[in-house]
Amino acid sequence: MTTQQLIDQIKIKKSFLCVGLDVDLNKIPKHLLELEDPIFEFNKAIIDATHDLTVSYKPNTAFYEAYGIKGWISLQKTINYINEKHPEIFTIADAKRGDIGNTSSMYAKAFFEDLSFDSVTVAPYMGKDSVEPFLAFENKHTIMLALTSNEGAFDFQTLNVDGKELYKQVLGTSKTWKNSENLMYVVGATKAEYFTEIRKIVPHSFLLVPGVGAQGGSLSEVCKYGMNDNVGLLINSSRGIIYASNGTDFAEVARAEALKMQQEMEEIISLKFKV
Amino acid sequence: MTTQQLIDQIKIKKSFLCVGLDVDLNKIPKHLLELEDPIFEFNKAIIDATHDLTVSYKPNTAFYEAYGIKGWISLQKTINYINEKHPEIFTIADAKRGDIGNTSSMYAKAFFEDLSFDSVTVAPYMGKDSVEPFLAFENKHTIMLALTSNEGAFDFQTLNVDGKELYKQVLGTSKTWKNSENLMYVVGATKAEYFTEIRKIVPHSFLLVPGVGAQGGSLSEVCKYGMNDNVGLLINSSRGIIYASNGTDFAEVARAEALKMQQEMEEIISLKFKV
Numbered sequence A, B: 001m002t003t004q005q006l007i008d009q010i011k012i013k014k015s016f017l018c019v020g021l022d023v024d025l026n027k028i029p030k031h032l033l034e035l036e037d038p039i040f041e042f043n044k045a046i047i048d049a050t051h052d053l054t055v056s057y058k059p060n061t062a063f064y065e066a067y068g069i070k071g072w073i074s075l076q077k078t079i080n081y082i083n084e085k086h087p088e089i090f091t092i093a094d095a096k097r098g099d100i101g102n103t104s105s106m107y108a109k110a111f112f113e114d115l116s117f118d119s120v121t122v123a124p125y126m127g128k129d130s131v132e133p134f135l136a137f138e139n140k141h142t143i144m145l146a147l148t149s150n151e152g153a154f155d156f157q158t159l160n161v162d163g164k165e166l167y168k169q170v171l172g173t174s175k176t177w178k179n180s181e182n183l184m185y186v187v188g189a190t191k192a193e194y195f196t197e198i199r200k201i202v203p204h205s206f207l208l209v210p211g212v213g214a215q216g217g218s219l220s221e222v223c224k225y226g227m228n229d230n231v232g233l234l235i236n237s238s239r240g241i242i243y244a245s246n247g248t249d250f251a252e253v254a255r256a257e258a259l260k261m262q263q264e265m266e267e268i269i270s271l272k273f274k275v
Helices: A003-013 A030-034 A038-050 A068-085 A101-114 A128-135 A166-174 A189-201 A219-226 A250-273 B003-013 B030-034 B038-050 B061-065 B068-085 B101-114 B128-135 B166-174 B189-201 B219-226 B250-273
Strands: A017-021 A056-059 A090-097 A119-122 A141-147 A183-187 A207-209 A233-237 B017-021 B056-059 B090-097 B119-122 B141-147 B183-187 B207-209 B233-237
Touching: A017 A038, A017 A090, A017 A250, A030 A038, A038 A068, A038 A250, A056 A068, A056 A233, A068 A090, A068 B068, A068 B101, A090 A101, A101 A119, A101 A128, A101 B061, A101 B068, A119 A128, A128 A141, A141 A166, A141 A189, A166 A189, A183 A189, A189 A207, A189 A219, A207 A219, A219 A233, A219 A250, A233 A250, B017 B038, B017 B090, B017 B250, B030 B038, B038 B068, B038 B250, B056 B061, B056 B068, B056 B233, B061 B068, B061 B090, B068 B090, B090 B101, B101 B119, B101 B128, B119 B128, B128 B141, B141 B166, B141 B189, B166 B189, B183 B189, B189 B207, B189 B219, B207 B219, B219 B233, B219 B250, B233 B250
Parallel strands: A017 A056, A017 A233, A056 A090, A090 A119, A119 A141, A141 A183, A183 A207, A207 A233, B017 B056, B017 B233, B056 B090, B090 B119, B119 B141, B141 B183, B183 B207, B207 B233
Antiparallel strands: none
8 A cells, every 4th residue: 555545545534543453362252252263253343343434453463473373364364354345444563573684574575465464563673674674565664663652662762862862863764774765653642742853853754653542642632743744643542442342232332432533533634634 | 491401401412502493485495395384394304403402493483474374383383393302492482572561461472372482582672561571471581682683783772872882771771670580682693792791781691692604703702702601692593504405415414514513612611611
């Protein structure tokens, strides 16, 4: 998917919501556990109930790997289902990978070719040659961790490096890499005041924003400081939507939660762009 | 496996070699491609030929994920084969994972419980709560990236943070985390002169050292500056051993290469410890 196609979808759906498919067998409705592939059935129901309200789905690979081969099969079925039924949806493999060059190429092949995701999240610690192999794929997107939403973000990401926080150094340096136009960045909503500074470094890039809702971040604050002329934000919600109910009505309740967020987003878009 | 059991094995085998099982279908002998699971058959042959010369095997997960579900099955069969046939071998899932707390727990479950690896590599960028869930597993080991062997290591890892390079900050901070005695660190052999400084911060920890051989690092230099009283090093070699031949004699030639390294290690151990 091209960036323009993503922007078009945001305008059509009046939504920049990303639904995180972080499926934990201990949290999904009990009645699904009797089915052959509870994880896929859960995802399928969530997708069927929310696809018109969201522009993106983001399975976190950890939740699938935890169930071994079965989990990997559920992941494959989930991405295939999205790509077949809703090819307009921007898919994110939240994998936070990164390794030396030839090894990163294997990861890129895994997520972009074998699984056909539109994008994958990567970690920056190993530098340029660990990220560039991902950037080489046309119309695929590499979403690099910049400033994450967790407490540990303050351990290293905000350390002062020659007068500038490390995450700013990461943002700035990444712009010099080959095919850097294929980069997006993870910036946590819990740090809304940081968005002003971040937008000075990467004004045009899409930012994937976790941490709204469950982790305490505010949608309006993030939009105030982080939005650009193409919206430029994907706001992720996982637990707040998919686990809003663990009864037989889970998909319906998930839809209601997604709708609330979409309506808030529609209002923000209409105020900002006067549409 | 306990750290003491690993040390005992190093003494028994007079080896601190780790063989990297980074299996690329384009590089393995052609005759294996006709078999049902070429990746597992390749690993099995390498393991059968080298298990008495090495104390550790390290499959890099990227090479398995690149083949999707099939690859994940090959990884499962490989780790099961090692654990059943050679339970004395220290196994490393080279996965370089790391995510927010509850998600890192899922990764830990995947590698320590579902796949039964002794250890897993992790990336430090997301800080304390992204690593501690791995450290909570008893007799399991978490090998954190400190200073990697690739060129990109100089992009961020060696940046000056308050008068100290970032990787030193990472080493120092990690020692304050809960169950930090379960930490080991990745330090590239291509930077042998850095080992002196690193040993001042983590004198007792095991260091997993990639980059000897193919990437140009010197075994004797690494040992000179990096060895501690328990050896404290695992020297990884992947391509130099497993792809030494791509003919039908590949396992035999891999053994010959592993033997060369083991003999060099035996000499270093006997000089250092006068045994």
